[in-house]
Amino acid sequence: ERGPSFAPKHPLASGPVSTPPHTVDGFVKEFLRELNYGQGVPLSRSSLNDQYLALARTVRGYLTARWLQTATRRRQKPHKMVGYLSAEYLLGRQLDNALLATDLTAIADEALKQCGIDLDALRQAEIEPGLGNGGLGRLAACFIDSLATMDAPCVGYGLRYEYGIFKQTFVDGRQVEVPDNWLSMGGPWEIPHPEMEVPVHFGGHTERYVGEDGRERTRWISGWDVLGIRYNYMVPGYQNGVVNTLRLWRARATRAFDLHIFNAGDYAEAVRSQTFAENISKVLYPEDSTPQGKELRLQQQYFFVACSIYDFLKHTQPTDLDVRDLPERIIFQLNDTHPVIGIPELMRLLMDDYDLPFDEAWAITRQCFAYTCHTLLPEALEVWSVSLMERLLPRHMEIIYMINEVFLEEVREAFPGDELRVRRMSIIGDHPERSVRMAHLATVASVKVNGVAELHSQLLRDKVLSDFSEMWPEKFTNVTNGVTPRRFVRQSNPNLSKLITDTIGVGWVANLDRLRELEVYAEDEEFRAKFREVKALNKERITAVLKRRDGIELPQGHLLDVMVKRLHEYKRQTLKLLHMVTLYEGIISGEVDAATVTPRTVVFGAKAAPGYRMAKETIFLINSVAKVINNDPRVEGKLFIAFPANYNVTLAERLIPAADLSEQISLAGKEASGTGNMKFALNGALTIGTDDGANVEIRQLVGDDNFFLFGMDEPAVAELQAKGYQPTAYYESNERLRRAINLIDSGHFTDGNREAVSTVIGDLLYNDRFLVLADYQSYIDAQAKVEAAYADQEAWSRSAILNVARTGFFSSDRSMRDYIDRIWHIKTGS
């Protein structure tokens, strides 16, 4: 698009971009150059942060040549590409991943050593970009990693939040949120393009006018505008020379400030519009599972999607693009409903800018989107009130009405006389107020709609979107989630990776099915011993991390039982807590001799949405119970609860490889998939879990003998709820449960303060929407089986090895293959 205005004369100016040499000397040179010329300091006076930034920029330099080469190659032979639209990317630290992708780890280590610097210290200086809430955001990060590794043409589009997911701290056992200023120490991985401004409009009104050809058209006269500034991030494939792009948008005011007002002396007023515009990319909404119907959130959604579609049409495509060919050029994947406003946005561009009539624009648009749903909770389905939509995006609202009109005609044609069905399926809902149902809009406009695990996709078809699947059965499909083996095995578990590579060779990192070759080694005593050694080393590592990071002293020689995920009632952290209280109550009541108890450490990691009262009370309860159990001498050190604050990707990478037991205990039918569950299994933890989400597939693959199943399945849940669930009945009929609840209720864990636990206890006894009490006994029984199994370390190791060997299916490379073959139909590796 741009370039020098005259032919370059110097031979280097037109030659191919070259990578710096892959040698220790070459690396030292690049590093010192970055330190001296980039940071402007000599080595002798450089701070840790100087060194980290210089190292990051050095590694980025190695990526850049490949990135430019990848882009040039793709431009020369443009194929259909994926525009992955996601409001969240929970990336985790970048340095190690980039070193691994470029195969520079050993070189960097040695080069830094020769400069008197410890690579590990620099690793720890990196602040992870937490631009996501949980599973959905982390999934997007895994997917773009896999697409680069598969050399698939993809651009990830999203928002460059100035503040990511809040930093969690505990004050007197209660969660206190601290802003996550992840850019405060510099952003060495991003390449900003302040000159690439994309105009984004909001508000105002629409008007009709008659064009030169006599046809009536519509134009949108906006009320206010902002600019989208492009920030590029490199997404390296694993040792394949490919580097893809993640493009995040930052909002900037159209004018820095109003000079007239400024000159008149009102500085605050002069910058007000700037602050207002720039708020759009200021902060990630920390809510997951329940969308907040906030205007700013809709502004964020429209902002990033409008920038991304504009960017694709105006910059990524050749200038002579015929928009009628769009479906052969692009498929936009909608990561949940957050980017769904992109559908009327593309319609608007095609109709108002490219002059296509509605029918033609609609025919094109319907081929350019595919939709992934990530939930089953009805309260999580996003809706926007019509009045807000009319005020903020009046043209889009008109287009949505037009889409709805032709869609409802289709419904009437397919199901004549069924007006109830028409009402149910309408994109516009009437209750409790007139609103746009984003999941309906997404489903109507998409080529494919997918759930994220077999069970989830089945329930989507049968329950959440059943009217739509009746109308368009072939539209619905499943793609089971996956995780990247680069970050979550190779990088995070170097000990296990070495054992695997020593045993079956290196190929598994980019072809995780090859883990199957480990299956025979489950029967090999020597291999099992080595496998246990790996676990022991990983436990040592997490012990050191928790001591340094949180001042937590993990007891040694315990079964390490881990429950890490967002705090949510449906995930049932309270069930885990009731189990620990039950074990503890058994000891202090004298019923169980502490000497006979299996030593067990439970590690919780969980952030609560700041406005989610029950979740925050649960955090307080966990911390309260931990404090008492950990310090009660009667326990003889057999039980321990650790709750390190601020669970994030970095901590996950340390914790998961050390775990013996993975807690996946959501109420059946509520967890769409889960992806933590996959990471644990791949790292040789056994799962205790319900028949929910991807647990179902994990159990099928590893086999019943290597999985601790408990609880009701989804049909049983539906049946119990239909006949009327009464938690008190379980409380009254189960003595151990009653004693555990009574102990909490007595104030035993809260210095006698019963009020402090009443929210959680009251809910369990009189509401318990997620059937914790109904699944309690089954869970306790399954935990007893865990203890019996753990007592036989040889058998446990055999099961753990089989978990690793049989879960290669959960590589996100496989998920991407499924999307490519069944949804996107794009070419890889051109």
Ligand code: BZD
């Ligand atoms: O998506 C999660 C599901 O709960 C998991 O079961 C699933 O494995 C992953 C990936 O498919 N959903 C989320 O993480 N959702 C959110 O974080 C979210 C964020 C904002 C608004 C609504 C939901």
